[in-house]
Amino acid sequence: KKGFIGNDGKIIGLEFLSRDLYSLDTLGRTTIYSDDTVWDFGLNSSKEIVGILEGEGTEDERDFYIARIDNLGFLTRVATLEDSSGMNVNWGTAGIEFSRVDNSAIIFDTVVMDIVGQSGFTTGFMLSHDSGNSWVWNDFDSSLYDPGSIETLDGAHFISRDEIILVGAKYVSLDNEDSMEFVPDKAFVLKTRDGGNSWQRIDVPSAKGFNSVTFFNDKEGFASVYAHTDTAEPKVYKTMNAGLTWTAVEEVTTKERIVRVQFSSQYSGVAVGDEGTIFRFSLD
Numbered sequence: 001k002k003g004f005i006g007n008d009g010k011i012i013g014l015e016f017l018s019r020d021l022y023s024l025d026t027l028g029r030t031t032i033y034s035d036d037t038v039w040d041f042g043l044n045s046s047k048e049i050v051g052i053l054e055g056e057g058t059e060d061e062r063d064f065y066i067a068r069i070d071n072l073g074f075l076t077r078v079a080t081l082e083d084s085s086g087m088n089v090n091w092g093t094a095g096i097e098f099s100r101v102d103n104s105a106i107i108f109d110t111v112v113m114d115i116v117g118q119s120g121f122t123t124g125f126m127l128s129h130d131s132g133n134s135w136v137w138n139d140f141d142s143s144l145y146d147p148g149s150i151e152t153l154d155g156a157h158f159i160s161r162d163e164i165i166l167v168g169a170k171y172v173s174l175d176n177e178d179s180m181e182f183v184p185d186k187a188f189v190l191k192t193r194d195g196g197n198s199w200q201r202i203d204v205p206s207a208k209g210f211n212s213v214t215f216f217n218d219k220e221g222f223a224s225v226y227a228h229t230d231t232a233e234p235k236v237y238k239t240m241n242a243g244l245t246w247t248a249v250e251e252v253t254t255k256e257r258i259v260r261v262q263f264s265s266q267y268s269g270v271a272v273g274d275e276g277t278i279f280r281f282s283l284d
Contacts, residue, residue, distance in 0.1 A: 002040065002260070006071070007047045014041055021051065021069065033073040039064070042098040042105065044131035052094040052107065055080070063088040066096075066107070066135065081107070083124060084137045099158035103131045106196075108153045108166060127196055129161070144190060144201050146170060150182060153190070154211040154226070159218050162195040165243045167223050169209025184209030184227045191243050204246045207237050212260045214269075218242060222249070224258040224271055236261055236271050236279070252279045 003013040011024040012032070021033040021041060032049075041051035048068055053075070055063040066078040081089040089109070098105045107126040126135040145151055153168040169184040187207035190199045204210070208227035215221035219242050225235040234248035235258040252258070256274040263269035269281040 002042075004043045004047075006043065006049075008071070012041075012043070012049060014038060021049070021073075023071065031073075032071060033069055033075075040095045041069070042096045042132075044098050044105065045103050046131060048131070050078070050096065050098070050105070050132040052081075052096055064094060066132065068132070078132065079135055081126065082137065084139060089123070095154065095156065097156035097158070098132070099161070101158060102129075102161050104129050104158055104161050105132050106156050106158070106164060106166075107135065108156060125166075125196065138196050141199065144199055151188070152209075154209075155213045155223070157213045157215055157221065159215055159221075159242060162193060163218075163242070164192050164196065165213055165215070165221070166190040167210035167213045169211070169226070171209075187223070187225070187237070187246075189213075189223075189243050189246070202244060202246075204237065206248065207246065208233075210237070211258075212262075213243075214261055214263050215242075216263045216266055216269075220266070222261045222263060222269065222271075224261040224273075226257045226259060228257050228274070229255050231255065235273065 001014045001016045003011050006012045014021050019036055019038045020031055021038050022029050022031045037054040039052045041049055044050055051067055051069050053065055053067055055065050064081045068076040083089050094107055094109045096107050105128045109123050124137055124139040126137050128135045150171040153166050155167045157165045167189050170186050171182040172185040174181045174183055187204040187210040189202040192199045207225050210223040211226035213223040221239050223237050232253045232255050234250055234253055236249040236252040237246040238249050239246050254277055256277045258271050258273040261271040271279040
């Protein structure tokens with residue numbers, strides 16, 4: 001799902017299905033934490049592991065919490081995920097992203113609207129400006145989402161402390177005789193320039209949902225499309241104006257899902273996906 005290089009030079013990764021947190025070096029893979037509870041993680045500015053973990057309780061009332069995890073798997077609990085009223089937030093698909101430019105971080109969750117359209121709810125996000133030691137809840141404006149739909153937030157990137165990009169997907173239902181299946185229909189972007197006080201929504205109808213996003217300067221960035229298609233389609237999109245408009249990267253055409261795109265500079269990047277699909281970007 002996600003990987004980083006730690007202070008000791010080892011790769012730290014989180015596996016999709018098992019939710020095992022592990023380290024990887026030339027000698028092989030070593031499990032750091034394995035208890036089927038890690039939903040996501042990041043490295044703060046000191047390269048400490050900060051994760052979102054599943055707590056105690058029933059399926060509907062289980063709490064989720066933020067914790068620092070050392071390389072031996074010992075947890076230091078930081079905070080419970082709570083909204084502005086102090087209620088536990090049942091975030092089974094929470095994501096966490098740390099800034100590369102300062103000590104900021106954001107925690108965000110899947111956004112669900114009732115598919116019937118008669119009722120529904122939106123969720124919020126949590127911000128930290130001290131490397132994940134303290135967090136503040138913020139509500140999203142419900143006008144950001146299409147009523148009567150299912151939408152998810154799946155990726156985030158800090159362009160600066162106050163300019164943040166979130167990406168996601170809107171889902172539609174496919175009715176058949178046996179079951180109801182939901183598939184990604186279009187991508188959308190939420191952008192703030194004031195540290196989360198207000199957000200602008202940008203829809204990208206040509207893309208079937210964004211799930212990761214990366215920038216290498218304050219204008220140019222890429223987002224990946226997590227959707228399996230029957231025919232080969234562009235699965236990476238590029239922006240040249242800080243996320244306001246997006247165009248397909250025609251060289252990245254595949255049927256497979258692209259799980260993550262990451263750039264370290266204008267001329268160095270990689271997009272990885274299902275079935276071992278890898279696209280490498282470099283200056284030839």
